[in-house]
Amino acid sequence: MVLSSVLGFPRIGANREIKKAVEAYWGGKATAEDLTKAAADVRKASWTNLKNRHVDLIPSGDFSLYDHVLDHSAAFNVIPRRYTGLDLSPLDVYFAMGRGRQAAGVDVPACEMKKWFDSNYHYVVPELSEQTEFKLLFNKALQEYNEAKGLGISTRPVILGPISYLVLGKAAKEAPANFQPVSLLPKLLPVYKQLLSELKAAGVDSVQVDEPVLVLDDAAKLDKQYASAFAELASVSPRIVLTTYFARLDSNINFISKLPIAGLHIDLVRAPGQLDNVLEAIKPTNIVLSLGVVSGRNIWKCDFATALKQGQKAVAALGEDRVIVATSSSLLHTPVTLASEKKLTPEQKDWFSFALEKAAEVATIAALLSGSQDSKIAAAYEANIASIAKRREFEHTSDDAVRKRVASVTSDMYNRRSPFATRKETQAKHLDLPKFPTTTIGSFPQTKEIRNARAKLGKSEITEAEYEDFIKKEIEAVVRFQEKIGLDILVHGEPERNDMVQYFGEQLNGFVFTQNGWVQSYGSRYVRPPIIVSDVSRSAPMTVRWSSYAQSLTKKPMKGMLTGPVTILNWSFPRDDVSRKLQSQQLALALRDEVIDLEKAGISVIQVDEPAIREGLPLRRADWNEYLGWAVDTFKLATAGVTDATQTHSHFCYSDFGDIFTSIQRLDADVISIEFSKSDMKLLRTFQQFGYSNQIGPGVYDIHSPRVPSEEEIKERLKTTLSIIPADLMFVNPDCGLKTRGWKETEASLSNMVAAARWARQGA
Numbered sequence: 001m002v003l004s005s006v007l008g009f010p011r012i013g014a015n016r017e018i019k020k021a022v023e024a025y026w027g028g029k030a031t032a033e034d035l036t037k038a039a040a041d042v043r044k045a046s047w048t049n050l051k052n053r054h055v056d057l058i059p060s061g062d063f064s065l066y067d068h069v070l071d072h073s074a075a076f077n078v079i080p081r082r083y084t085g086l087d088l089s090p091l092d093v094y095f096a097m098g099r100g101r102q103a104a105g106v107d108v109p110a111c112e113m114k115k116w117f118d119s120n121y122h123y124v125v126p127e128l129s130e131q132t133e134f135k136l137l138f139n140k141a142l143q144e145y146n147e148a149k150g151l152g153i154s155t156r157p158v159i160l161g162p163i164s165y166l167v168l169g170k171a172a173k174e175a176p177a178n179f180q181p182v183s184l185l186p187k188l189l190p191v192y193k194q195l196l197s198e199l200k201a202a203g204v205d206s207v208q209v210d211e212p213v214l215v216l217d218d219a220a221k222l223d224k225q226y227a228s229a230f231a232e233l234a235s236v237s238p239r240i241v242l243t244t245y246f247a248r249l250d251s252n253i254n255f256i257s258k259l260p261i262a263g264l265h266i267d268l269v270r271a272p273g274q275l276d277n278v279l280e281a282i283k284p285t286n287i288v289l290s291l292g293v294v295s296g297r298n299i300w301k302c303d304f305a306t307a308l309k310q311g312q313k314a315v316a317a318l319g320e321d322r323v324i325v326a327t328s329s330s331l332l333h334t335p336v337t338l339a340s341e342k343k344l345t346p347e348q349k350d351w352f353s354f355a356l357e358k359a360a361e362v363a364t365i366a367a368l369l370s371g372s373q374d375s376k377i378a379a380a381y382e383a384n385i386a387s388i389a390k391r392r393e394f395e396h397t398s399d400d401a402v403r404k405r406v407a408s409v410t411s412d413m414y415n416r417r418s419p420f421a422t423r424k425e426t427q428a429k430h431l432d433l434p435k436f437p438t439t440t441i442g443s444f445p446q447t448k449e450i451r452n453a454r455a456k457l458g459k460s461e462i463t464e465a466e467y468e469d470f471i472k473k474e475i476e477a478v479v480r481f482q483e484k485i486g487l488d489i490l491v492h493g494e495p496e497r498n499d500m501v502q503y504f505g506e507q508l509n510g511f512v513f514t515q516n517g518w519v520q521s522y523g524s525r526y527v528r529p530p531i532i533v534s535d536v537s538r539s540a541p542m543t544v545r546w547s548s549y550a551q552s553l554t555k556k557p558m559k560g561m562l563t564g565p566v567t568i569l570n571w572s573f574p575r576d577d578v579s580r581k582l583q584s585q586q587l588a589l590a591l592r593d594e595v596i597d598l599e600k601a602g603i604s605v606i607q608v609d610e611p612a613i614r615e616g617l618p619l620r621r622a623d624w625n626e627y628l629g630w631a632v633d634t635f636k637l638a639t640a641g642v643t644d645a646t647q648t649h650s651h652f653c654y655s656d657f658g659d660i661f662t663s664i665q666r667l668d669a670d671v672i673s674i675e676f677s678k679s680d681m682k683l684l685r686t687f688q689q690f691g692y693s694n695q696i697g698p699g700v701y702d703i704h705s706p707r708v709p710s711e712e713e714i715k716e717r718l719k720t721t722l723s724i725i726p727a728d729l730m731f732v733n734p735d736c737g738l739k740t741r742g743w744k745e746t747e748a749s750l751s752n753m754v755a756a757a758r759w760a761r762q763g764a
């Protein structure tokens with residue numbers, strides 16, 4: 001019989017219960033017991049729901065209060081020294097690592113966060129060195145397995161595998177420069193052995209060991225580590241199902257198929273082409289193949305016909321008992337359930353599947369492959385075929401004007417009129433900025449009042465006019481505040497935006513929105529990605545009235561604020577009937593019109609955020625050029641329509657520029673701001689070596705945490721930064737937007753930042 005499996009489930013709760021619970025706990029409004037109870041309730045609901053959808057292999061241990069990688073660090077005693085000896089409970093140490101802590105004499109910044117592969121989920125990076133003393137402080141997978149068992153639900157525990165855990169980590173500060181975290185494998189394995197043997201002793205039949213690193217090019221060099229690690233683990237462990245996702249295994253399958261594993265999971269949504277190869281490699285073994293045919297990364301209803309074809313091929317090669325039908329990855333990246341959506345039309349609702357609907361899909365496909373005679377299964381199959389056919393019909397209705405416009409883009413539309421050096425001079429005259437101009441990344445605190453006003457507008461409890469008035473007052477307050485503390489390039493603060501992508505999606509043609517389609521981005525921060533369903537175009541200016549109102553309040557330059565095409569694409573659920581490139585081009589043309597309209601309205605500084613360019617980079621190097629080619633081009637298409645006097649900015653929420661320097665340069669933004677406060681100078685040296693020639697604002701403080709950086713701290717930061725970046729190219733700004741921060745810390749932090757910039761001006 002073909003079994004069904006879900007690799008992981010959203011852990012936020014159907015109504016964002018976990019966000020509410022952790023935030024209440026952080027705010028001192030709930031106890032640790034309240035939090036534990038809320039977490040148990042969410043787990044219970046997920047398990048019960050999956051069971052009711054007839055999923056055979058239900059995950060446990062995948063739940064998290066903040067981040068699953070952080071869960072492993074906390075359990076393995078990978079706790080940097082700065083978080084110990086502070087007289088905090090283990091729970092508070094955990095949260096301090098995730099988000100920093102500044103209270104009652106304790107002042108520690110958060111650990112670094114990084115994007116989880118090519119997704120918009122952020123994990124907390126383990127800090128490793130020779131001094132790391134791995135210990136199994138608790139066995140979370142076992143606890144949750146037992147908890148489910150207590151509810152009468154049998155589950156398959158999920159853990160992150162030892163090699164991926166190490167590779168995703170970084171060298172701690174005290175480690176020597178050439179330290180490779182993966183060198184700690186022999187020291188870490190005993191912890192995994194203990195963890196797995198405890199699972200086995202508890203009667204666990206099989207365990208899901210996630211090794212997503214196996215889809216990366218670099219995994220090829222880890223073949224020996226994989227062989228020795230899994231040989232050791234297999235001897236004490238329940239049967240191991242090794243899971244890989246988000247890309248293809250390529251030649252790595254050659255060593256994977258020799259590992260002592262009971263099962264292997266591959267992603268057939270992202271990499272359908274790998275099926276033949278993998279089947280051939282594992283056919284002579286006993287390995288069960290878990291087919292990731294239901295997307296864990298997108299929300300389109302699974303096309304059963306395609307999935308069944310893949311399934312039948314696998315069954316023909318391996319037999320029913322060696323095939324599992326699964327989600328392509330954890331469903332962490334999808335919203336919980338379509339059942340909460342009350343505003344989608346029945347036609348739209350019929351296009352999508354969220355996590356719970358996907359669970360039903362894997363169960364149905366597995367039943368079909370097992371030759372089920374159940375009439376409900378047959379009906380579900382018929383319904384799927386009909387609904388996919390209807391969707392294909394809809395997909396054929398394209399917007400001819402948009403398609404024609406994309407086809408007629410000319411090469412000069414990608415480039416500014418003059419080279420950067422000329423523009424810099426023109427802009428210097430036009431903008432009259434001091435040395436080390438200070439600015440922010442765009443948003444100011446999204447207060448309760450702002451969210452309430454928006455909610456009231458949504459429920460028609462206030463009129464458009466009242467809302468508009470409210471937003472104008474907010475903008476005015478933000479402008480006055482920035483003038484008061486002395487920032488140089490002001491922003492309007494983005495109070496009118498629910499989210500930097502959703503806001504634009506709502507005004508563009510071609511998007512559909514959910515009411516409750518929340519997806520975790522990091523910690524308690526969730527986003528509600530819009531869904532691109534058809535050709536994209538702009539019917540009217542989107543931001544011009546707010547930006548020009550803000551400009552009317554001040555003589556200082558007001559920075560217009562847009563989200564770039566690649567980021568809108570990457571942070572939406574994209575169509576899967578046309579290429580990402582085409583969707584990005586359509587978005588770029590819409591934004592190009594907006595950029596030109598802003599300039600016409602007297603806005604001379606325009607920022608087009610592209611924080612997601614890096615995360616969209618394909619996981620396999622062979623695919624990079626194609627992606628970077630259109631990604632950079634579409635950014636340029638969006639921004640190059642302005643005159644030399646207009647200063648374009650772009651912002652990137654990460655410091656992981658690795659191999660994309662050439663592309664960052666090719667964007668040709670006049671100024672870029674980057675996340676930098678938690679990186680070392682190596683990053684800037686690379687910018688320097690590479691000869692990055694445009695202006696740059698390396699973020700001087702971390703905004704992901706409520707902690708206030710002192711003036712001294714920022715001065716130090718500037719001093720070292722200035723030893724690398726030429727003074728006339730340098731801007732001063734925080735790491736990212738301030739929307740998640742409170743006013744108190746924002747005021748204190750920005751004042752310290754301005755003071756530090758003034759100090760630098762005097763010295764330089």
Ligand code: GLN
Pocket residue numbers: 441442443494500561609611651652653736737738739
């Ligand atoms: N302009 C946006 C803001 O400040 C940028 C946010 C981001 O890069 N994620 O909120």
Ligand code: ZN
Pocket residue numbers: 441611651652653654735736737
């Ligand atoms: Zn950012």
